[in-house]
Amino acid sequence: MREVAEDYVEAVLDLVGQIPSGRATTYGVLAETLRERTGRGGARLVGTVMARYGGGVPWWRVVRADGGMAEEVRSRALVHWRAESIPLRRTDPPRVDLYRAGWEPGEMPGPSR
DNA sequence: TACTTGACTGGAA
DNA sequence: GTTCCAGCCAAGT
Numbered sequence: 001m002r003e004v005a006e007d008y009v010e011a012v013l014d015l016v017g018q019i020p021s022g023r024a025t026t027y028g029v030l031a032e033t034l035r036e037r038t039g040r041g042g043a044r045l046v047g048t049v050m051a052r053y054g055g056g057v058p059w060w061r062v063v064r065a066d067g068g069m070a071e072e073v074r075s076r077a078l079v080h081w082r083a084e085s086i087p088l089r090r091t092d093p094p095r096v097d098l099y100r101a102g103w104e105p106g107e108m109p110g111p112s113r
Numbered sequence: 114t115a116c117t118t119g120a121c122t123g124g125a126a
Numbered sequence: 127g128t129t130c131c132a133g134c135c136a137a138g139t
Contacts, residue, residue, distance in 0.1 A: 005136080027121055031135095042135045043121040051120050059120080070120040077120095 005049070008038050012049045015105055019061040022084045023103035024096045026065050033105045061086075061103075067095035 011034050019025055027043040027050075034041045047070075050059050060080040063069055067089065069077045074093055081088060087097040 008136095028123095031121085040135080044119060045121090045135055045137095047120045048118095048136075049120095054120080062120085064120080065122055073120060 008034065008041055008045070009049050009053050011038050012046055013053060013057050016050075016054070016057040016059065016062055018105065019058060019103055021058075022086055022101070024061045024063050024067075024086055024098065024101045025103045025105075026063055026098070028065050029104050030062065063096045063098070067098050068093065 012030065015030055015033060027046045031041050031043045031046050034046065043065075046062070050062060054062075058080070059073075060069075060077040063077075068074075078094060080086075081094075081096065087100040089095045089097045
């Protein structure tokens, strides 16, 4: 295929769209799943895809492994996090509490712990 | 073809 | 708890 990324982009957006409201996952987790499905990719790729095509999906539910976000979008993400009541850690800058909010593909949507 | 860049990660200091 | 550094994959120059 000429457009290497096209397939991958769709897979990324589809996956991000499945993240339940109030929960979050990391670039690395998505990258791992996408690698099984498409045989390619990595955490940085997911980030690149989100930066270019993430406008139509809840991109703020995808955070770095430490729960933080790139400076560029941090302030905008914070608004969504608070609006969805995603568990945060009171640090500066604020980070998502992945211990409580963490989600991974295939997980059954159910009562929060 | 080779080098640089990026919404990243994990281990070491 | 933090910061630094090497590894990582694909795209852009």
